[in-house]
Amino acid sequence: MAQKILVVDDEANIRELAALYLEKEGFQVEAAIDGEDALARFEASPPALVILDLMLPRLDGFEVCRRIRKVSDVPILMLTARSEDVDKIVGLELGADDYLTKPFNPREMVARVKAILRRADGRTRSARQVLQVANLTLDKARREVYVEGEPIQLRTKEFDLLAAFMENEGIVLTREQLLESVWGYDYPGETRTVDVHVQHLRQKLARAKVQIETLRGVGYKLVPSEE
Known part of the structure; x- marks a missing residue:
């Protein structure tokens, strides 16, 4: 509508x-x-x-x-x-x-x-505690992630990064925005940190019907896959 x-x-x-x-x-x-x-x-x-x-x-x-x-x-x-x-x-x-x-x-x-x-x-x-994109579910209160009901083990920053993507489904997030959101204003590392964590997320979410798309020179966005 x-x-x-x-x-x-x-x-x-x-x-x-x-x-x-x-x-x-x-x-x-x-x-x-x-x-x-x-x-x-x-x-x-x-x-x-x-x-x-x-x-x-x-x-x-x-x-x-x-x-x-x-x-x-x-x-x-x-x-x-x-x-x-x-x-x-x-x-x-x-x-x-x-x-x-x-x-x-x-x-x-x-x-x-x-x-x-x-x-x-x-x-x-x-504000929502449970986020859903396709067959991927993230429970912020319990800090748990499921693909079709099966739990997926994520490290702390991987979970926070995925939450940022799911809260902004379909919206491009720059590496700088992700660094600020997940690692904080004063994080001394470089944006390469984001790239490494995105690679790990992609591997762990292989069964999820979502994609973390790369927009070269800009950042990333999470969208449902077409499969």
Whole structure:
């Protein structure tokens, strides 16, 4: 099912432009013309993400953001026609995830929407204790890994590395990101450490219907295999 984006803006051309580009990318779009309309639509059918203009009639974007944050952690992308940093800072402090200044490139808007949704999905996955990709299961609480119910023995860093991949299924992770996530900010080693551990993981997960793909010069991503 397509993810729904709620676009809140009193300018018809902005609503139409956003809808055009988002729908091209497979999103479902619902539009609201003012703050009260936005809250009513949000309550009736919560979206996956809200694109929220700050300067709205009846109820401004700051208040809409504040009220949404009282009941939901849904991602919010702010739109502002002002260049003052104070608007951006206040919006972010109220709980918005990112902002765009008008006029904006609609392709950048789509890219930011996708990035915010990926981060939100990553947070959801991180909060889950049991991760599943194809026939591979990882239990974070028990620190156990299974392939079709059969346990797989992993070393500590191999487990942590696999957890990072499964929490970000299909997303490219750079070697630097993996070093920071698994080994910590102050780890003195080189990115070659990641490569060695990935090789070990591939060997131990030979029966799993997943692949750790290499993107040369970039990093790795875990995806279900086509077999």
